[in-house]
Amino acid sequence: MRFLLDAEQREFTASLDAMLTAADTPSVVRDWSRGDHASGRALWRRIAEAGVFALAVPEAYEGLGPRPVELALAFVELGRHAVPGPLVETVTATTLLASLDDAGPAKRLLPALVSGESAATVATGAYALDADMADVRLALSARPGPPLGELEDGGGESSPTRTPAELRLAPPPGPPRPSLDPGRRLFPVVPHGGELLATDPPLAPALLLARLTTAAQALGVGLALLDRTVAYVKQRTQFGVPIGSFQAVGHQLADAKIALEFARPLLLGAALTMTAEDVAAAKVTACEAAYRTARTALQLHGAIGYTAECDLSLWLTKARALRTAWGNPDECRDTVLSGGRRW
Amino acid sequence: MDLAFTQEDEAFRAEARSWLHAHVPASPLPSLETEEGFAAHRAWEAELAADRWSVVNWPTAYGGRDAGIVRWLVFEEEYYAAGAPGRVNQNGISLLAPTLFDHGTQEQRDRVLPSMATGRTVWAQAWSEPEAGSDLASLRAKGVRTEGGWLLSGQKTWSSRAAFADRAFGLFRTDPDTPKPHQGLTYLMFDLRAPGVTVRPIRRLDGKPAFAELFLDEVFVPDEDVIGEPGRGWRIAMSTAGNERGLMLRSPGRFLASAERLHDLWRSHSGPANTGTRVADALIGARAYQLFTYAAASRFLDGDTIGPESSLNKVFWSEYDIALTETALDLLGEEGELADTDWSERYVFSLAGPIYAGTNEIQRDIIAERLLGLPKGRR
Numbered sequence: 001m002r003f004l005l006d007a008e009q010r011e012f013t014a015s016l017d018a019m020l021t022a023a024d025t026p027s028v029v030r031d032w033s034r035g036d037h038a039s040g041r042a043l044w045r046r047i048a049e050a051g052v053f054a055l056a057v058p059e060a061y062e063g064l065g066p067r068p069v070e071l072a073l074a075f076v077e078l079g080r081h082a083v084p085g086p087l088v089e090t091v092t093a094t095t096l097l098a099s100l101d102d103a104g105p106a107k108r109l110l111p112a113l114v115s116g117e118s119a120a121t122v123a124t125g126a127y128a129l130d131a132d133m134a135d136v137r138l139a140l141s142a143r144p145g146p147p148l149g150e151l152e153d154g155g156g157e158s159s160p161t162r163t164p165a166e167l168r169l170a171p172p173p174g175p176p177r178p179s180l181d182p183g184r185r186l187f188p189v190v191p192h193g194g195e196l197l198a199t200d201p202p203l204a205p206a207l208l209l210a211r212l213t214t215a216a217q218a219l220g221v222g223l224a225l226l227d228r229t230v231a232y233v234k235q236r237t238q239f240g241v242p243i244g245s246f247q248a249v250g251h252q253l254a255d256a257k258i259a260l261e262f263a264r265p266l267l268l269g270a271a272l273t274m275t276a277e278d279v280a281a282a283k284v285t286a287c288e289a290a291y292r293t294a295r296t297a298l299q300l301h302g303a304i305g306y307t308a309e310c311d312l313s314l315w316l317t318k319a320r321a322l323r324t325a326w327g328n329p330d331e332c333r334d335t336v337l338s339g340g341r342r343w
Numbered sequence: 344m345d346l347a348f349t350q351e352d353e354a355f356r357a358e359a360r361s362w363l364h365a366h367v368p369a370s371p372l373p374s375l376e377t378e379e380g381f382a383a384h385r386a387w388e389a390e391l392a393a394d395r396w397s398v399v400n401w402p403t404a405y406g407g408r409d410a411g412i413v414r415w416l417v418f419e420e421e422y423y424a425a426g427a428p429g430r431v432n433q434n435g436i437s438l439l440a441p442t443l444f445d446h447g448t449q450e451q452r453d454r455v456l457p458s459m460a461t462g463r464t465v466w467a468q469a470w471s472e473p474e475a476g477s478d479l480a481s482l483r484a485k486g487v488r489t490e491g492g493w494l495l496s497g498q499k500t501w502s503s504r505a506a507f508a509d510r511a512f513g514l515f516r517t518d519p520d521t522p523k524p525h526q527g528l529t530y531l532m533f534d535l536r537a538p539g540v541t542v543r544p545i546r547r548l549d550g551k552p553a554f555a556e557l558f559l560d561e562v563f564v565p566d567e568d569v570i571g572e573p574g575r576g577w578r579i580a581m582s583t584a585g586n587e588r589g590l591m592l593r594s595p596g597r598f599l600a601s602a603e604r605l606h607d608l609w610r611s612h613s614g615p616a617n618t619g620t621r622v623a624d625a626l627i628g629a630r631a632y633q634l635f636t637y638a639a640a641s642r643f644l645d646g647d648t649i650g651p652e653s654s655l656n657k658v659f660w661s662e663y664d665i666a667l668t669e670t671a672l673d674l675l676g677e678e679g680e681l682a683d684t685d686w687s688e689r690y691v692f693s694l695a696g697p698i699y700a701g702t703n704e705i706q707r708d709i710i711a712e713r714l715l716g717l718p719k720g721r722r
Binding site: 230 | 344345346347348349352413606609619620622623624626627628630631632634635637638640641642644645652655658659704706707708710711712714715716717718719720
């Protein structure tokens with residue numbers, strides 16, 4: 001038992017952090033929100049060069065993975081820097097494609113996803129994230145007919161692996177709907193459209209990875225919100241002193257710190273075990289911690305934090321969006337409760 | 344980075360599990376905050392010690408197994424999973440013993456530790472005083488130099504376990520003329536049955552005498568019971584306080600076992616609509632605390648000390664414990680109103696968590712100033 005990052009993992013995290021710090025991600029997000037993907041594409045390729053997408057792809061398809069711990073570490077950094085784009089969706093798509101019985105689509109699509117030449121999105125519901133920018137648009141939809149469970153044993157709990165589904169390459173999208181997080185552009189999905197890639201694909205591993213990386217991204221968002229707020233309350237003065245010297249301010253930030261620091265081991269533990277319960281626990285905890293930190297950050301920034309012109313908004317709105325993406329808090333808690341004795 | 348235990352650790356786990364399975368009392372012992380329960384728990388300590396399970400992380404010379412921190416965590420997981428009794432000598436084992444290992448003399452270790460390991464001597468802590476809660480530097484109870492030792496006078500309060508314990512440890516002001524209040528304090532051990540000591544039990548919310556006031560009137564303490572240098576007690580106590588808030592006071596095993604029991608309770612009771620959410624959060628919190636502690640233990644093994652991070656820990660477990668036991672009482676409905684159940688005892692105990700070992704307000708100040716680097720606070 002050595003539950004501690006090794007030197008290589010720390011170095012990977014630090015180099016990703018340095019690269020993203022230099023990239024001026026706030027202006028990339030603002031371009032992205034307007035539908036201008038040029039700076040985002042350039043950043044996407046650098047993220048790919050750093051090896052991030054390769055971590056989700058098996059070696060058979062020119063990847064290095066799957067390596068959930070390193071993916072989690074990478075996504076914390078992507079969240080900390082508010083990197084826009086279908087990041088979670090791309091690793092989810094690669095996992096889905098790599099697990100299909102038919103190796104054709106994986107051979108055709110994965111190498112470009114690993115290298116960053118293309119990006120992917122995956123829709124399981126009504127909207128596809130960044131579908132205009134994604135070159136590979138996967139859509140999962142329920143197959144007409146009764147659920148598999150009913151056919152096999154006359155009922156039972158539904159689970160992602162047992163839901164009959166069709167995996168399709170979706171056609172080009174129509175216009176996006178405005179999103180609460182302008183950096184996450186949502187496009188309505190045309191049901192049952194496009195080329196059919198597989199029926200009843202094994203979804204569980206991909207959905208688990210989606211949930212894990214979303215949790216990691218949320219933790220990163222929360223850490224950035226805390227850092228920025230700590231910096232702000234040190235320099236913002238009221239009544240002649242920095243507001244950070246007030247106990248009422250310090251205690252709110254202490255609570256945010258506690259919430260985030262207890263989410264971190266859950267995330268890394270989940271990346272090691274990859275059990276549904278651990279991943280769900282990490283997701284709900286990281287997202288709640290980030291969301292709570294967002295509320296604290298907004299309160300302590302005061303009115304300036306409530307504006308779109310303040311960069312804080314880039315993280316504030318993402319904390320809200322990630323909370324429901326790939327498993328909302330109730331769904332995650334249900335997963336935890338439905339497990340047996342496990343620790 | 345891994346969560347896998349070595350074969351040796353797993354063998355240790357299996358040995359502990361099988362011993363506990365054979366020895367844990369079939370029905371719960373009476374509350375250790377009663378005279379009868381105290382005696383029963385003392386006997387349980389002796390039973391643990393007979394097979395070297397009372398202080399597994401201590402050196403073998405003092406009745407331990409030299410187990411190391413990882414195996415201590417493993418043992419605690421098994422201990423609480425087995426439903427074993429609460430530890431009556433927790434104050435001694437988790438607060439005084441580490442202090443003696445770090446700052447005591449060989450003679451003190453040889454004299455004090457073996458009887459602590461067997462429960463023959465049960466220790467109470469004597470930190471707090473009237474008007475000195477989390478502000479330990481304002482202590483006033485004094486020690487005056489005398490031939491071969493010190494004469495202690497003054498009043499201590501909130502002394503956990505002191506109603507039935509044998510001996511106590513705490514800080515006394517031995518030099519009133521120092522420029523700063525945390526100087527001139529001396530850390531020492533004393534006998535609760537020595538001439539000049541009056542123990543007045545204090546009943547907590549449920550009426551049980553879980554702590555006491557101590558009135559000291561020229562109580563003689565020989566030099567051999569001074570820990571470290573006279574006047575340097577503050578630094579020594581701070582290292583103990585870090586320990587108290589840090590790893591050793593509340594092991595994750597305790598919360599893992601409680602969360603599982605709560606989960607069982609939830610499955611057998613229909614509670615208010617939101618109890619599922621709260622039970623899930625209890626399961627998640629126990630796992631988070633376990634993994635947080637594994638990470639801290641791993642850093643500790645790498646040579647890091649436990650610093651202000653222990654304040655994160657203290658706020659987390661104390662608030663977690665209340666949320667967990669509250670949920671259990673809500674699930675129990677009218678049964679939850681009864682005072683003599685295991686859950687209600689746990690609930691009353693949990694309510695003290697945010698108050699003792701440095702209030703959670705003080706911990707949040709430490710987090711704000713020392714972990715987040717905020718300017719020193721206006722209080």
